[in-house]
Amino acid sequence: MNKSIERRKFLKICAATSIVAVLPLGIYVLDNESRLCQLVEEILTKHLPGRIILQADIEKFSKDFFIERYDIALKTHIFSVLAPLVRVASGFDEDLHGKIDNLERMILTKFLLNSDFFANDAKKKTIIYNGATSNICRTKNPFAQFLTP
Amino acid sequence: MDDHYEMIVIGSGFGSLFFIKQYLNKKPNAKIAVIEWGENRSHSWQVTNNKNSEFSSSNTHAQDSHHKPWNYTIGLGGGTNCWFGQTPRFIPADFEMKSKFNISDDWPFSYNDLEPYYMAAENIMAISGSDAMGKVSPRSGSFPLPPHRVSAIDEIMMAAQPNLHFPIATARSPLALKNRNQCCATAQCNLCPVNAKFTAHNGLTEILTHPNITYFMNAQAREVIHHNGTASGVMYLTNNAEERSIYGDLIVLGANGIQSPAILLRSGINHPQTGVGICEQLGYEYEVFLNGVDNFGGSTITTGLNYSLYDSHPYREKAGAALFYFENRIKHGLRLEEGRWRQVLPLLVAIEDLPQTSNRVSLNSQGQAYVSHANVSSYARAGLQHVHDNIEKVLAPLPVEKIIPLRERPTESHIQCSLRSGHDANKFVVDGDSLHHKMRNLVVVGSSTFTTCPPANPSLTVAAMSLRAADRLV
Numbered sequence: 001m002n003k004s005i006e007r008r009k010f011l012k013i014c015a016a017t018s019i020v021a022v023l024p025l026g027i028y029v030l031d032n033e034s035r036l037c038q039l040v041e042e043i044l045t046k047h048l049p050g051r052i053i054l055q056a057d058i059e060k061f062s063k064d065f066f067i068e069r070y071d072i073a074l075k076t077h078i079f080s081v082l083a084p085l086v087r088v089a090s091g092f093d094e095d096l097h098g099k100i101d102n103l104e105r106m107i108l109t110k111f112l113l114n115s116d117f118f119a120n121d122a123k124k125k126t127i128i129y130n131g132a133t134s135n136i137c138r139t140k141n142p143f144a145q146f147l148t149p
Numbered sequence: 150m151d152d153h154y155e156m157i158v159i160g161s162g163f164g165s166l167f168f169i170k171q172y173l174n175k176k177p178n179a180k181i182a183v184i185e186w187g188e189n190r191s192h193s194w195q196v197t198n199n200k201n202s203e204f205s206s207s208n209t210h211a212q213d214s215h216h217k218p219w220n221y222t223i224g225l226g227g228g229t230n231c232w233f234g235q236t237p238r239f240i241p242a243d244f245e246m247k248s249k250f251n252i253s254d255d256w257p258f259s260y261n262d263l264e265p266y267y268m269a270a271e272n273i274m275a276i277s278g279s280d281a282m283g284k285v286s287p288r289s290g291s292f293p294l295p296p297h298r299v300s301a302i303d304e305i306m307m308a309a310q311p312n313l314h315f316p317i318a319t320a321r322s323p324l325a326l327k328n329r330n331q332c333c334a335t336a337q338c339n340l341c342p343v344n345a346k347f348t349a350h351n352g353l354t355e356i357l358t359h360p361n362i363t364y365f366m367n368a369q370a371r372e373v374i375h376h377n378g379t380a381s382g383v384m385y386l387t388n389n390a391e392e393r394s395i396y397g398d399l400i401v402l403g404a405n406g407i408q409s410p411a412i413l414l415r416s417g418i419n420h421p422q423t424g425v426g427i428c429e430q431l432g433y434e435y436e437v438f439l440n441g442v443d444n445f446g447g448s449t450i451t452t453g454l455n456y457s458l459y460d461s462h463p464y465r466e467k468a469g470a471a472l473f474y475f476e477n478r479i480k481h482g483l484r485l486e487e488g489r490w491r492q493v494l495p496l497l498v499a500i501e502d503l504p505q506t507s508n509r510v511s512l513n514s515q516g517q518a519y520v521s522h523a524n525v526s527s528y529a530r531a532g533l534q535h536v537h538d539n540i541e542k543v544l545a546p547l548p549v550e551k552i553i554p555l556r557e558r559p560t561e562s563h564i565q566c567s568l569r570s571g572h573d574a575n576k577f578v579v580d581g582d583s584l585h586h587k588m589r590n591l592v593v594v595g596s597s598t599f600t601t602c603p604p605a606n607p608s609l610t611v612a613a614m615s616l617r618a619a620d621r622l623v
Contacts, residue, residue: 047485105482112483112490122488141479143445143491144334145298147323 036076037062043107048127057129061111064132069106076103118142154182154363157383157397159370159412161185162227164594165403166353167270167612171619173359181362182395184385186369186404187224192344192351199340201230210407210518217522219429220562221405225357225366226349228405228608231562233338234320234346235451236276236609237472238267238286240460243603250466252528253503256600257572257581258617264289266613266620274347274612275326278318281311285460297323297332300446300477302439302494302547303453309546313456317474318609320347321449328352336450336478365395370408371516372416373400373591380591399590399622403615406564406597410510411518413568413578420578420587424511426504427522427567428602431469431529432558433536435496436481440548443491447477451497457543458536459604469501469532472604473543481555494547497558499604500532504566533557563607568597583618592618 040062044053066073112118116128119142133140156172158165161183172179186209187202195201202224209223222231241260246252268290271278277294296316299307306314321332322345329352332345344351356362367388374382374394382396402409410424453475476495483490503526513519540552571577574586579598585591594615596607 047487049487102482105485108485109479109482113479122490141334141336141445141477143443144448144477145446146331146334146448147295147298149324 033063036066036073039076040065040107040111043104044111047104047108050125052126053129057127060131061114061129064114065107065110068132072103113140113142152395154395154397155179156399156401157182157184157395158401158403159184159373159383160227160403160405160408160595161225161349161364162222162403162405162595163229163608163611164596164615165227165401166229166349166356167273167615168401168403168592168594168619169356169362170273170353171616172623173356173361175619175623177361179361181359182365182397183362184365184368184370184383184395185225186367186408187222189225189357189364189366190230192341192348195230196340196342201339210411210520211513212520212522216520218560219407219520219564220560221407221564225364226353229347229349229353231339232320232346232608233450234341235474235606236271236274236278236318236320237282237454237605238318239603239605239610240286240456242460242465243601243605246601252466253601254569254571254576257570257577260287263610263613263617266616267609269616270609270612274320274352274609275322275329276318276320276347276609277323279316282315282318282454284312285315285456292318294323297321297452298446298448299452300444300475301442302444303447303475305442305546306453306455306475310455310457313460315454315456317449317451317454319449319451321345322347323448328354332449334447334449334477336480338450368393370404370412373402373412373418373588375416375418375588375591378588380588399592401592401594403594405595406567407510407518407520409593409595409597410567411512414510414512415516418585418588418591420585422569422576422578424509424567425506426569427508427510427520427564428502428504428525429563429565430499430561430602430604431502431525431533432561433498433500433533434555434558435498435540436553436555437494437496437544437547438484438550438553439492439494440550441492442548444494445477445479445491450478451475452477455543458539464535467528467531468535469503469526469529470604471498471500471532471536473498492550498533498536499561499606500529500536501604502526502529502602504569504602510567563596565596565599565602565607568593569600570598571600582621583614584622592622594618 037059041058114130187204201222204223206221242249244256244260247255272293275293277297278292279296280291299316322329325331330343330345333343368385370383370385372384373380374384380400382394384394413423451474455473458471474497480495484493505526508522511519568578570579579585579593583592583594596611
């Protein structure tokens, strides 16, 4: 009798653990693109006030960014789902490449470097996303000045 | 005999190819064999496949899982493929650590002995740099190529510290050359997208295609064959694990700092110091936020070198010297503040380590190279602390807003000091001419033979040492 209770208890724990483990992945699969895109939009709006970025460009950039940075896509998604208090309590903020600032810098930098922003001397109100660069040139430097022969 | 050569060379990285180049200068008709574990992978293959080789470093040697990683390329050209092309020379004091600082050991030759070969190596690789660097590493001639355009940050530092801050010396070409393009400053140097940095494939093609040299590819050198203290050949494994042997009068061992000692150990050439002392620089990253100065305007990924805690380091008796690399790559991102995007400096510091007897290359039960490296020396740790304590002073000429210590780097991809050179045959594996103390027709080349581990990048010094060794041998 006792053994069967223990077995039931064990199975319940296993089931609960599985749900907890699989849940984030499930949420991610069902809802990842819109959530991540929303987070990207919030970050760009916050740091580029008064600039105009087409919604289609934000969606395209978000998709490109998280294809290249698939390593942080799931973490970022969970981050975007969790309430700030829970994030801090769970230590999740620390896990995400240090601090949330870093994610914001990563996203803002990638977007600006792959847009016409610096080509237009950062003065134009509308920013056009140029699309993903190749993996090889992922850290291109638009400010570099070269020697001429 | 078809399988007999004047010289058999194991490996095809900097150490091996520069040795061959000088050897052929003296003996152009020499019949040479090169045994290379990897494939001949062109620049375009490497860029297309986003890797330098099919081999991963971690699969070609064993080690404790919690120890630091080691990084290298197995393939034709070895480290010339994956290197970033940073080419500062060592400074004279690096060769006199015992005499000057009572630390570790003196090298068996001096900076002055090596200087003509530094010049030759720089000319072969078409190195870019400023002759002002002669203030720390004296020069008998000019750099073959002009220096890269530096950043606004470097300009401030050079004006304030003209004897300590210089444009980077580098094999990333600042101008288009016959066989190389202009550096594009994209920070992907291990897989340079535009073929701007020196590699064996673009700079030593005459060696890779020389009619007197037979290349045995996919051939894993296992043992140096020897008898009565004389090396006579090399046994290698083919792709199908078949054992084969070739024979020669002179054997040159230039695999790398992990595989070269393993080959000697498997061969039973048992000098007690074989594999002992493996080390590399301790790397550390900072990020510096600036007030009103824009970065990233230089023409390559690293634009400045600062020697404040290297050449004029007053505490080198107690703490490892450090070399600061002023980065022109957007490594940690732009700043978040509107209009201050570029007011940030990624800073990399390389700190000298010392070879320790507790760190070594041995063999595991399968005869594979096994690296034990528990930690860097207390000397390197003291060097890092010295950097933390003095970084504000070093950066004093700049309008610094805040300095953020980030992290230790897992590896600098420089494997050194596992077959150290020195005069004392009991204490060192090879002598000042790169000859094995116990086998006088066995030459060892590469950074494994470094006596100590200065903070500067090793590849140029490896090339210069190989030119010198071949010059003195023939």
